[in-house]
Amino acid sequence: MSVEDKIIAIVAEQAFLEPSDVSPSSTLEELGVDSMALVECIFSIEEEFDIQVPFNANDPKASSFDISSIKSIVTAVEDLIAAQKA
Template sequence: MADVANRVIGIIAEQAVLDEGDVSMDQTLEDLGIDSLGLVESIFAIEEAFDIQIPFNANDPASSEFDISSVAAIVRAVEGLVAEQHA
């Protein structure tokens, strides 16, 4: 699933206006300077890129099933949704 990780990192890097090499798996979106609007735009871009629906509550991210605590958590969540879709 390295392809998923690379695509997610690419989307996050684009939102943060960074090079992909500047985004590491242990960083948070806050570390990368992504605000709530950037988060929502990232979610939409990820949904479009992978043709998935992300169960995300933009008004209350803490109660969402979609873990946004780090880049790695987002990658794992997207990998899970992609696997479910293709199961």
């Protein structure tokens, strides 16, 4: 599975959707991912890829980890894998 497929699977599970209902352009808001589900997504991403994601629930937009869409999350995770596994 690609990074994108894995992230779609993680978000779909939290949103109670099928992976086929989630596309790279989907936003978390559209998918109905609330703040608690988002924290669980971040946890699952860290576990899946064995990385540390900079994320503070007090201000999700402040972090360099861009959660504006599935695509942006995939890019951010790929960058973190490259940086932290280097």
